[in-house]
Amino acid sequence: MRKRLLLLLSLLMSFSLIAAACGNDDSTTDAGAGDGDSITVSLIYDIGGRGDQSFNDSAYAGALRAEEELGITFTEASPNDDGSNRAELLQLGADASDLVVAVGFLFEGDVAAVGAENPDTSFGVIDSVMLDFSQDPPVPYGENIAGTGFREEQGSFLVGAAAALKSESGKIGFIGGVSGVGGLIERFEAGYIAGAKAVNPDIEILSEYVTAAPDFDGFNAPDRGKEIGLAMYEDGADVVYHAAGGTGAGLFEAAKDHSDMANRVWAIGVDSDQYLTADPAVQEFILTSMLKRVDVAVYTFIKAVVDGTFTGGPTTYDLAIDGVGYSTSGGFIDDIVPQLEEFKAQIIAGDIVVPTVPE
């Protein structure tokens, strides 16, 4: 039995090696930028892929817009559930297209490596500035590697202010997906708290994270989101903001359930305008959403390649260029828009500096 398996194994190995030796190495012929009429783009999602009603879907919307307006073609792919084949997907993307857009900060290390090996392909990463911090001052990983820096704390400040303005109990909540990821989600929390306190210095803020890195389940745990949301509402919070991806669907359900049984409460969405993307049954409980224009960033990457202006390094998406913001769908915050716009102007002018670390 043992010997036979060994034999089988060695046969298999030798066959594959022979095949490799004979096989044409057609992968080294790169598509190369600008050698055809149409630019090709590989869009590589984060774990979960398209259909998350939030982050990945927003990236898809940006690529779709580029397809319509700029006449590019794009393909999509998602990594395995454990993320083990990110580098592989990036290489496949680089082989087949002019631009590879990687959606999510988890791609940072792999894009830095694959990008260096494929200098003729442009790489854009959402949610990472793609700077090499081992250098002082930090430098871009490469001229073909661009990143984005979203100022989520600024957008979160505005929804925090909205929460405080709408809260009747003087108590609001925050649910973060995963803590300890280089302070990424903590930025949302910091801005939210600062915005709420700017309206009402005495406001009480409940804050909880679903999981801590390296456990990334917190971004896709609607059951836990519902549990935490219900606990916060029962504790007296009447507005709860989530920065937890797919977990947010649970918070919306919690807002509906609590409102059906007890007092009317609100939830605040994140990334996309979740009033439009969430289940219609929970729509009326979504006060507003902190917009993070991933679609704009993806479109901008593609446009830069089409125009031939693509350069390495980060682009900042802040309030000034509407890279972040808040949504008004549903009309629930129409009455406080003037106050929010005033805060927005103060942030853009630099009169308010929003913290990035929770106080």
Next chain:
Amino acid sequence: MNGTTRRVVLAVAAPVAALAFAIGLSSIVLLISGSNPLDAYGDMLKHASKLETQVDILNRATPLYLSGVAAAIGFRMNLFNIGVEGQYLFAFIVAAYVGGQVSLPAALHVTVIISVAMIVGGAYSGLAGALKVTRGVNEVISTIMLNAIAISGIVAWLITEWQAGGEISATGGRVGTEPIAGSGLLPDINSWLELVTRDIRQGKELTAVLLVAVAVGLLYHVLLNRTVFGFDLRASGMNPTAARAGGISPKRMIVASMVLSGAVAGLVGLPELMDTGFFPSNPIKGLGFAGIAVALLGRNHPAGIALGALIFAFLDISSGILQVTGAASREIVQIMQGVIILAAVVAYEVVRRIRERDEAASAAAALAVGAT
């Protein structure tokens, strides 16, 4: 058909039948989901025939193999070590931290990192063994609990505690432990493979941990089949009562096999550590659970586990090309992995029963001959 031929056929029949069944069922799933199975399999094989893809497959198979051996050591002793997941992540971060703190000559530096990984993995797994022999806690329960404690508790805390570069957090950037100096990292072994193949394209690096995995496989084989300890282990696993009667201490065997299993589990994070040079906040997870499936597929046999790891690695790597060519959705890969395990378990069981029946028949025939 004489006895020997029949035995050979039976031995080959199980894996072949399992594979055929798995391909058949996967084809049906592909057809139902509107894909052409021939296109999908063609793309997968064409992709896998490239040297670079084979490097990817070997790199993926290496941690799967180590994880499979770790699980198999427990299985041989009738211990279900589900804790490989927690053991390797815990060992991974401690080894990364220690490796990043010390500055040593190359050979010593690597030895320290590997030793730390094995000690941490072994000690953490030994905890479950100790709980079993002193308090009678089932190792399935304790290792599941220890997984949760390690991943969501200890490692999550250590990540924030040992995070390098505080200012990085405000602007994003890679987060992890202090990078290990070059002396602590094993170089790739591309040149070894290139002896028998053409040059590997830039950017693909065959992990040197592959050699560690091969060594572990050989040691596992020798330990199990050529040592007293291995005999005791197999005996205790097959028949604990008889083993005890034979003077083998069950407590000693339980703790020893859990520690060994954990020590091998500690190596699972090594390929990623040698590649990145630090413990990232998003390490590759799930290898511990995949290892259980790989061990199952490989029948706890050192070469069988290798074959299982290669099959799983091949399927994992195929998910990318299937998406790029649009031949099938990536979920088909997981379905195939599940179907193959199921098919293998059923096929081996069927063959085992046929064998038993054969043996019973030949014994009866021998008796009948003796009686006349």
